[in-house]
Amino acid sequence: MTGRRLTSLLAYVTTAAAGASLLSGCGVLPGTTGGSREPVTVMTWAPDGTRATNMPGMPAMAQAYARWANASGGIDGHELRILTCNEQNTSAGAAACARRAVREKVVAVVGSYSQNGRAFMAPLEAAGIPYIGGYGISEDEFTSPLSYPVNGGQASLMAGHGMQLAESCRKVSLVRPDTVAGDKLPDLLDSGLRKSRHGGATDIPAVEDAGEYTQQAGRARTKAGRENGCVAAVLGERTQTFFDSFRRLPGPEDGGARSDRGTSDDDSADAVRISSVLGSVSQPVIDRTGGARSPFEGAYVTGWYPEANDARWAPMRKVIQRHAFADNRVDPADAGVQTTWIAYTVLKKVVESLDRDSVTAGAVSHALDRGVTIDTGGLTPELRWRYEDLLGAPGFPRIVNHQVTFQVVRQGRLVAQKPGFVDVGETVLTAP
Template sequence: MTGRRLTSLLAYVTTAATGASLLTGCGVLPGATGGSREPVTVMTWAPDQTRATNMPGMPAMAQAYARWVNSQGGLDGHELRVITCNEQNTSAGAADCARRAVRENAVAVVGSYSQNGRAFMAPLEAAGIPYIGGYGISEDEFTSPLSYPVNGGQASLIAGHGMQLAESCRKVSLVRPDTIAGDKLPGLLNSGLRKASHRSAIDIPALEDAAEYSQQADRARTKAGREDGCVTAVLGERTQTFFDSFRRLPTGAADGDAKGEEGGKDGKEPAVRISSVLGSVGQPVIDRTGGAHSPFEGAYVTGWYPEAADKSWAPMRKVIQEHAFADNRVDPADAGVQTTWIAYTVLKEVVEGLDQDTITAAKISHALDRGARIDTGGLTPTLRWKYEDLLGAPGFPRIVNHEVTFQVVRQGRLVAQKPGFVDVGETVLSAP
């Protein structure tokens, strides 16, 4: 071979290799069909490093999900691009994240947390961007026609918790945020209590970002009484702070000598039992506060999904193990992480069902409105958002999954108190 021909061949090979490298940099995925399908951009937001509830595991789970699905060839051949945003637990922060989703041409907001529904839904609705699987903390998630919740939100949890407590508690004290969202909780809890002809709970509002709750803890324990009394707190991340104040209350007081600390120093059952709902108390909190020696030992907890050890979570755990690396924000027992996994499962099934080269926000919402059925592998009932699937409860019309699980803390682990799901749809419908 002459020197000129060898030089030409080398130039051709180099050019081809450079072209392949550029194509890879532009987002052509392994397994994608010739790179003909456009990327799918979505956003996941949650508050982080704030004084109230923080959910850093949700955007971290979204990023891990994207790494996994892209390693498998993408969403039906589309590269999944995830943008994350710190919602900051403020209405301004939520609105900023929503406007950024519009600017970035996101086709959906997926698996996110925000209490500021009014602030974020307006920009999304104006741009026609669906909100898939928010945490269920804001009322707007259950009223906006562009919201597709994967669980029954706080409404189902609190109504179900009332049903759970009615079986074991003679009197109940409820400590909840002194906010607009918190104002709805007493009615929901009481609807569950009334289902068993139980008296209403004592309502104790509290600041959701307080440094301590001694006054509210003392009142809650006193009102619950000494005989089969229960104190439930639903304060998000500050629930742990509340029960720390509760544990430090002096014993032997006029409230009935409640031990305060679960189990008491003599190992006997305490006079007042504690309880909460998933999201305010979960396995990560129990682990941080002592495991089997945690003040939450014996506590009742109502959740949306099966217990964290359930085999239905195995696919999520595998993805976390292989693609979250050493990211300690991604805890498979965290309700926010779990909700994000389910929300991205919805996105994946919808995109695959569309089977189109270009995915838009309108195509996704249209597919969901027309009755796309989502199988979550036993983590929820089959999800579908057609009109006839909506619960239609006042204030929460778009609930489609109104099933919860009853759990209890035993030997430092959240386990099922009773097997399977409990349908709380009628209880939510009866709430004021």
């Protein structure tokens, strides 16, 4: 056999052996050490295709995160496997997702959205599965010992929103869902308003999935009054529907929405100003409704995180660009997508801190309870869930991040009304 033929034969054998090794080593990731570490399986759930609030970007962001992590060798050598579930905005749907998480033996539920905390937390608690970085919409996320929230939830948003509105609004009307979760919102908003010796807001409950809100819009405008009045709507995905009804109210003499005229922050014209919180109003919603000509122009908005164009979101944007570029569910300006990114940042840090070949749900929750510290790159304060780190507020004892941001819609963009974070922990503590 000639030297050339021998070299070719050796190259073929080497290539075939390598291919056989790759086939037999199913699940082995590039960059891992022989695939000795077991995969880490987690679940992310959110409602999709419902008549109320939908959050399809959260599971989609989880899948993009897994593609990015696995392309780089996984999380500390572990392949990240994502299960997703449509929570359907029902207690039955939430419970079904939780039971599936238990059956699939996930090590955590990460970056998920559900208003039905009582339905999903009980199955997770029974199986010892931690709930990391939920959206913060249900009270159970801030009471369960197996929940590790990354933001202050609706409690911090509403208390902060009251503080934001107290600076500019003489009277405030609050339009909110007529639900168990919505029943908590008036007291929280009032705690922020009263911190500045402001009277409480007029509470206007509304059906969460209504097709129009003319009656509630008219009452809200009347109660807010024409002199520096503000109408706050916190209806999730239906907030856009409410403000569409609001701007269609007849009679300019009755006082239209100040945002319709695109006024600036310090405009003192007699008109009602609109406002909301992140999640009910977001940059994607503003873009869909006309940008600078949107009904949200000039609106006050309270958020958990820095504005979407802040440089601290650059790592997330890079992952989305490379691994979810064609997926229109994943918008980097969406609060659900942002919360999911932060939640998976927590998961990554915890798994790396364990440095084990096999990761269990118990090991994850134990590491969090023992005080592993999470640096989110300035998107939140450092996160840690030891007993002494918990806020301990009535109804929301497990809040560890009680900072919010004050934003305003200017020329179709959500921008910072004031720089930095505002600590609302004391305000949440004093809420009824």
